[in-house]
Amino acid sequence: LPIDKKMLTLSIRKTAVENARRVFKNADAEFKKQTLAYLDGVNSFIDEGNLPVEFTLIGFEPEHFTPEDVYTAIGYMALSFTSALSLEPMTTYIYQKLGEDYLKDLGIDSASNAQLYNPNEELTFLNDLSGNLQTYLPVPVWEGSNNWVMSKDRSESGKVLLANDTHIAYSQPAVWFEAHLNYPGFEMFGFYLAGVPFALIGHNNNYGWGLTIFPFDNMDLYREKVNPENPNQYLFAGTWKDYEIEEYAIQVKDKESVPFHIQNTIHGPILNQAFDNISSVEESPISFWWALNKVKTTALQALYEINNAQNLETFEKATSLVDIVGLYIVYGDNDDNIACWATGKIPIRSHTVNSKLILDGSDSTTMIKGFYSFDKNPKLINPEDGFIGTSNNAPHRVDGILYPGYYYPGYRAHRIRELADSQPKWTLEEMKRIQNDVKSERDIKIRDLVVRYTDIEKIKSKGPVYMQAMNRLTEWNGEYDVQSTGATIYTSMLYHILKLAMEDELGEDQFKKTVNSVTLRSSIETLFFNEDSPWWDNINTEEKESRNQLFREGLQLAMDDLSENIGESPDNWRWGKLHTLTHVHPVGRQEPFDKVFNVGPFAKSGGNEVVDKENFLYSGHGPYNIRSGPAMRLLLDFARPEEALSVIPTGQSGNVMSRHYDDQAVLFVQGKYKVQEMDKSKLPTDRILHLKPGL
Numbered sequence: 001l002p003i004d005k006k007m008l009t010l011s012i013r014k015t016a017v018e019n020a021r022r023v024f025k026n027a028d029a030e031f032k033k034q035t036l037a038y039l040d041g042v043n044s045f046i047d048e049g050n051l052p053v054e055f056t057l058i059g060f061e062p063e064h065f066t067p068e069d070v071y072t073a074i075g076y077m078a079l080s081f082t083s084a085l086s087l088e089p090m091t092t093y094i095y096q097k098l099g100e101d102y103l104k105d106l107g108i109d110s111a112s113n114a115q116l117y118n119p120n121e122e123l124t125f126l127n128d129l130s131g132n133l134q135t136y137l138p139v140p141v142w143e144g145s146n147n148w149v150m151s152k153d154r155s156e157s158g159k160v161l162l163a164n165d166t167h168i169a170y171s172q173p174a175v176w177f178e179a180h181l182n183y184p185g186f187e188m189f190g191f192y193l194a195g196v197p198f199a200l201i202g203h204n205n206n207y208g209w210g211l212t213i214f215p216f217d218n219m220d221l222y223r224e225k226v227n228p229e230n231p232n233q234y235l236f237a238g239t240w241k242d243y244e245i246e247e248y249a250i251q252v253k254d255k256e257s258v259p260f261h262i263q264n265t266i267h268g269p270i271l272n273q274a275f276d277n278i279s280s281v282e283e284s285p286i287s288f289w290w291a292l293n294k295v296k297t298t299a300l301q302a303l304y305e306i307n308n309a310q311n312l313e314t315f316e317k318a319t320s321l322v323d324i325v326g327l328y329i330v331y332g333d334n335d336d337n338i339a340c341w342a343t344g345k346i347p348i349r350s351h352t353v354n355s356k357l358i359l360d361g362s363d364s365t366t367m368i369k370g371f372y373s374f375d376k377n378p379k380l381i382n383p384e385d386g387f388i389g390t391s392n393n394a395p396h397r398v399d400g401i402l403y404p405g406y407y408y409p410g411y412r413a414h415r416i417r418e419l420a421d422s423q424p425k426w427t428l429e430e431m432k433r434i435q436n437d438v439k440s441e442r443d444i445k446i447r448d449l450v451v452r453y454t455d456i457e458k459i460k461s462k463g464p465v466y467m468q469a470m471n472r473l474t475e476w477n478g479e480y481d482v483q484s485t486g487a488t489i490y491t492s493m494l495y496h497i498l499k500l501a502m503e504d505e506l507g508e509d510q511f512k513k514t515v516n517s518v519t520l521r522s523s524i525e526t527l528f529f530n531e532d533s534p535w536w537d538n539i540n541t542e543e544k545e546s547r548n549q550l551f552r553e554g555l556q557l558a559m560d561d562l563s564e565n566i567g568e569s570p571d572n573w574r575w576g577k578l579h580t581l582t583h584v585h586p587v588g589r590q591e592p593f594d595k596v597f598n599v600g601p602f603a604k605s606g607g608n609e610v611v612d613k614e615n616f617l618y619s620g621h622g623p624y625n626i627r628s629g630p631a632m633r634l635l636l637d638f639a640r641p642e643e644a645l646s647v648i649p650t651g652q653s654g655n656v657m658s659r660h661y662d663d664q665a666v667l668f669v670q671g672k673y674k675v676q677e678m679d680k681s682k683l684p685t686d687r688i689l690h691l692k693p694g695l
Contacts, residue, residue: 001258002274004250009262009274012079015293016071022296024067031198031304038197039065052655054587054597065195073195074299078292078324080168091519092281092358098505101534105527106519144392144408144613144628145212146435147330148416149338151386156425157639160332164201164210165435167613168631172583172599173654173661175631176201178646180678183691188307189644189676191632198303201634205641205678207309207333210634212390214326214342216405218291220368222267222361223284234285236266237364243270267361268293277513287361289368291345292324299324312337312381319343320374326405328390334638340388342378342395345371346403355404372398389416391611409522411442411609428635428645435633436671437611444478446528447490450497453548454555466559469570480607480614482576487607488622489573492562494524495618497554501527501535516617521608558620565621576603578622579614581629581669583650583662599650599662602669604629612671633673642678 007013027033043064055062094102144167155161168175176191179199190199201210227233233240243263250258263270267287272279278286298321305318312333319329322343331339348369349355359366378395380388391412394402419434420426451474460467469489476486495515502520503511514520520527527533528547536547566572581604585597604626606614616624635645649668653660667674680688 001250001252005260005274008248008250008260009269009271010079010288010290011269011293012075013068013072016075017068019071019297020067023300029301031301034304035067035070035197035300039067039070053657054585057587057593069195070197070300071297073193074297074324075292077193091356094506094514098534102505105530105533105535106523144412144615146389146391146412146416146611146613147210147212147328148387148389148420148434149210149330149332149340150420150426151338151382152336153386154420154424154426155637155639156427157637159334159638160336160338161426161428161431161638162203162208162210162330162332162634162636163431163435164212164330164632164634165630166201166211166632167615167628169628170581170583170626170631170649172585172588172597172650174583174648174650174652176648177652178648178676180676182678182680186308187678189678190307191634196303198300198307200303201632202307203636203641203644205334207311207315207331208636208638208641208644209306209315209329209331212328212330213392214328214344214390214395214405215392215407216326216342216344216346216403217355218324218326218344218347220267220289220347220355220366221271221278221358222265222287222289222366223282223358224265224267224270224287224361226285234265235362237362241266265361267367282358286358291347291371294368295323295345295371297324298322311335312339316341316379328392328395330388330390332636332638334641337382338386338388339381340379340390344377346377348372349404372403387417387420389413389420391416406518408518409525409609411440412611412613415439415441415611428637431635432645432671432673434611435630435635436605438480438605438607440478440480440607440610442525442609443490443494443607444476446494446525447473447476447478449528450493450551450555454552459556459559465563465568465570469559469562469573472570480575480579480605480610482574482579482603482605484575485570485573487575488578489558489562489570491607491618491624492558492620493555495620496557496561497528497550498524498618499620500538500550500554500557501533504538504540505535521618561620576605579604579606579616579624579626581614581626581649583665585656597656599665602665604669605671630668633668634676635673644676645673646676647673 024032027036046062046064051062091103091106145165147164149163150161152158152160176193178190179192180189181187187204188199188202189204190202192199202208225235227235227240230240232243234243243265246262246264248260248262250260252258263285265287267289269288270285271288272282272286302318302321302323305321306315309315309318312331312335315331316339319341323345326342326344329341329343331337348371350365350369353359353366376398378398391410392408393410393413394405394407415437416434419437456470456474460470469485472485473489476484476490480487498515498520499511502514506514527535531547533547536545536550538545562573580601582598582600588594588597604614606612606626606629608615612630614626614629616626629649631649633647637644647668648664650665651658651660651662655661664674677683
């Protein structure tokens with residue numbers, strides 16, 4: 001019921017229905033015909049009744065899929081790309097309770113916002129604020145990705161190289177499935193999402209592309225002012241306006257339906273009654289502006305055109321149709337071109353608007369003024385240095401403006417570029433090393449900073465366990481390898497220092513939310529190197545605590561925490577013992593079904609800000625269960641496009657009885673790949689599905 005209320009309020013299905021009715025009034029275009037044919041195939045499978053066993057277990061009978069469902073799937077994907085809904089209430093809470101000084105280390109104060117529109121200012125850092133949408137979104141959330149493309153001059157083969165790994169919340173069945181389609185006039189080996197008929201990532205012998213999130217801000221929250229004499233009105237531009245009301249009856253199994261109504265303003269729907277993270281910190285009605293609900297989307301046509309492009313020019317034209325999702329699309333082809341386009345309709349805002357905070361809904365100057373034309377989106381085609389890479393980091397400025405967004409600070413992007421520049425030529429085999437890299441230069445710098453201002457010898461003197469642990473920490477090379485104990489000690493130390501710094505201001509509950517938000521995780525280096533940050537002082541004591549004092553206390557607390565909860569021997573503190581991956585099936589959330597449907601656990605290398613980004617929640621002693629990571633990996637050399645390398649985290653099939661349910665799981669954890677074989681003569685005959693048109 002709470003999820004239904006959230007989804008109704010966000011209007012994803014309502015907008016999907018409107019788009020489907022508008023687009024599919026007739027089937028006059030090829031992308032519509034192919035979409036309907038795809039849906040016919042899905043519905044035929046449903047009608048045959050050969051469904052996986054979990055449908056029987058939960059007593060669920062799926063309905064026929066329609067174009068509305070395709071647009072709904074795209075809408076869910078668009079929501080998983082955004083961050084404002086989760087984090088603007090949190091940042092506004094910090095601003096209102098503590099003041100703007102506490103936002104500076106997070107990069108969301110007014111001065112940082114002003115830098116976006118000043119072409120002479122260089123931002124010291126840019127942070128991504130992606131929130132925990134997975135708590136209510138019924139599809140896996142995208143939480144960071146990597147892609148890059150190298151020119152023929154950087155390739156041993158003399159042809160373009162392309163790589164992609166999209167980072168999404170782990171799930172079972174796997175997020176992506178692979179399919180190689182080949183018929184007269186068309187061939188594509190692609191990665192597909194269930195419910196969407198065209199590949200989102202793919203290649204053939206002529207061209208290929210990969211995706212990461214371009215996290216520009218296409219969502220704003222507004223604090224509405226209610227008429228004290230009429231609660232059904234709100235103030236906008238000096239005029240009281242009536243809410244537009246939508247009435248729903250939510251169906252509940254074996255119970256009476258639940259009435260639910262939504263109040264809509266000029267900005268969008270009121271969120272409070274559906275979203276606890278907003279109602280818990282806001283008494284005023286908070287409304288929601290989102291590009292998804294304002295744009296007559298061409299996203300489905302865009303995917304079709306991308307899949308059917310003929311060259312760089314037609315591919316670029318296709319990317320201009322991507323509107324409601326922000327994507328960095330990297331491209332390579334057999335004509336030796338490399339390129340990247342940042343896609344999506346970017347809102348035009350007043351330069352005085354700080355879109356990271358909840359805005360004044362009564363002030364018309366805070367309204368979105370329209371969208372920039374696609375020629376103002378960042379792009380890069382055939383750069384002289386022969387390299388393009390993105391990792392959700394900030395784009396270059398356009399006309400002096402750095403578009404507001406929730407960008408990652410660039411650690412992964414910098415590391416990938418550093419590795420790419422470490423040798424003149426690359427092969428696919430060598431590029432595996434980049435995708436599986438687990439070294440954090442940032443964490444080495446923070447470790448060295450803390451050690452510099454801590455009396456390590458004093459801690460060592462407490463006994464052999466402490467001596468051994470301190471040696472492991474100081475000798476740690478910054479790699480989150482499964483055998484590392486330094487990674488575990490560092491992670492615990494980081495958590496305890498942050499807790500000492502922030503829990504007094506935020507309180508226990510809000511600290512737990514903040515410490516595991518990427519708002520903070522992306523700002524840790526800035527905070528630690530700012531000795532004068534107000535966060536270091538404990539507001540509950542008369543004395544003024546210093547940063548270095550908290551460094552010393554946090555490291556000692558980490559040692560005590562690990563010794564007490566994991567064991568006195570640091571040999572038990574290995575990263576792979578605490579940092580594990582389990583692919584959880586929806587049915588496997590309940591015992592004893594977890595033993596049947598879930599895949600794992602596996603000890604897994606990786607960390608929060610490394611190329612192999614295996615995201616976990618910070619705590620004092622774990623377990624550091626992995627929440628998200630690479631949902632696919634692709635390596636492509638246009639010298640041999642028919643033999644690209646790939647892997648997905650579990651398997652191709654969602655049927656627990658299939659041998660392909662989890663046959664890639666070990667391969668994935670070990671950082672290995674399989675060949676995307678496009679030559680059918682090299683495939684077993686029982687693995688080829690031939691579709692013959694009816695007579």
